[in-house]
Amino acid sequence: MRELIAFPCVGDTLVGTLDAAEGGTGLLIVSGGNEIRIGAHRGMALLAADIAAVGHPVFRFDRRGIGDSTGANRGFEASGDDIAAAVAAFRRAAPGVTRVVAFGNCDAASALALHGVGGIDAFVLANPWVIETADALPPAAAIRARYAERLRDPKAWLRLVTGGVNMGKLAQGLSKVSKAPAEEPAGLAGRLAAGMAARAEPIMILLAKRDNTAVAFNEAWQASAFDPLRGRLTIAERDTGSHSFHTAEDKAWLREQLLRAMAP
Incomplete structure (x- = not known):
């Protein structure tokens, strides 16, 4: 059963969608970029239905200033309150959920890593965004x-x-x-490393091997700032250039990884 839910966030109103199921482990999907909760080509809505069909409740939402939600769009780096409000709304709407796994792709993955939001028990971060460039070229x-x-x-x-x-x-x-790569990742990459290192919860990184964003993350990962995370998190790679895992085979792989992260 799919239910539309409105909930408060710092004076604004966010809108989310719950795909209900009986399981105790739920999936929170955080949208990347300025994408609405349905996802590109309905990808997140279809993923939610698939995960709910095997017994896991799924909650998706529009952050402030996106889709059906009110307020100003402040971007992923200022979305901590939105994520926290969504976690609380998810747990209220699905009281049987005792464990929440959060999933985000691209800058949604980075948002989850950056913000110390409570109530999340595990993280699946796909193609984390670490790129800071002023030109139109892909990352080095x-x-x-x-x-x-x-x-x-x-x-x-x-x-x-x-x-x-x-x-x-x-x-x-x-x-x-x-230009020689820096010894340590500057800016966003360094903050992501610090954010992930500060977390005790399990973290899984998913990478589309031939995607520019994933390639940039892989290079940043080699820096010593990420050393505290080595051996603490799981990295899984898919040999694809699809940033959003859009092919049928990619979707099946993504679903498999998410279910793996949600397993007891």
């Missing part, structure tokens, strides 16, 4: 990975010698990747 780690792939492709060499490559873009990319 993704450019390096793409160049390495192309250097193994004879057709790429043919395009280069026949003028089929944009030399301006190539020069920009080479300039970006030539």
